[in-house]
Amino acid sequence: MKRLQDKVAVITGAGNGIGAEAASLFAGEGAMVVVADIAGDAARGVCERIRARGDRALAVTVDVTEAESVKTLMDATVEAFGTIDVLYNNAGGSRPGDGTVVEVEMDVFWRTIKVDLLGTFLGCKFAIPWMRKAGGGAIVNMVSSVALMGTPGVDCYTAAKGGVAALTRSMAVTYAADGIRVNAIAPTTTLTQRIIEKLKSNPTAQRLSAKNLLGEPLPVDIAHAALFLASADARMTTGSIFPVDSGTLIY
Known part of the structure; x- marks a missing residue:
């Protein structure tokens, strides 16, 4: 049987990059x-490409920073498919102008x-009640290797992703009794189109890239990690921050 057969999965930031790869992969897994x-x-x-091969998908426009928009997303999901089994909070990323706490603009x-x-908080806030009704589910959040080590020059992104890591652990404890697993992926620099452009001129991205012992992951590599955490293969895993870091965290 396919690993996500007949499960309902919501993936934010799924219009391109890692999210688009995950949407295609999850759909292919049922x-x-x-x-x-x-x-x-x-x-x-992305939705049309998935449907064209005979898999099931729904496209929804969402602003993950707005509570009403995220609530509408979850309501539309349940209206179309009846429940929510998996939430992959993939939307996010560093912002132009990030820097040190002293220099960065508020x-x-x-x-x-x-x-x-x-965005991660709101996704969980509005998906978890549906997962409780369903008797359980899996949440996959996105952290970053920068949240697990000292990285100069990206203090805003580090703070945000560090918060997601802490929230992941807290929710894992809170919702275990409801059968809801909560984990996160911590990728290194991953070769999305946006990162490929940043690597041409961004010193921080270049420093991180130079530490990748196995080279930079592709978006599909992160999507496969998300699939594992979303599936029953990871049924005994919760509260974990799962590095897909090409070895950057070991030295």
């Missing part, structure tokens, strides 16, 4: 996938916190 992204056209494009800090930390 899931009914909700492709959620602030870029509606991108979400619809709007960059708050935007990063809203997209990465608040």
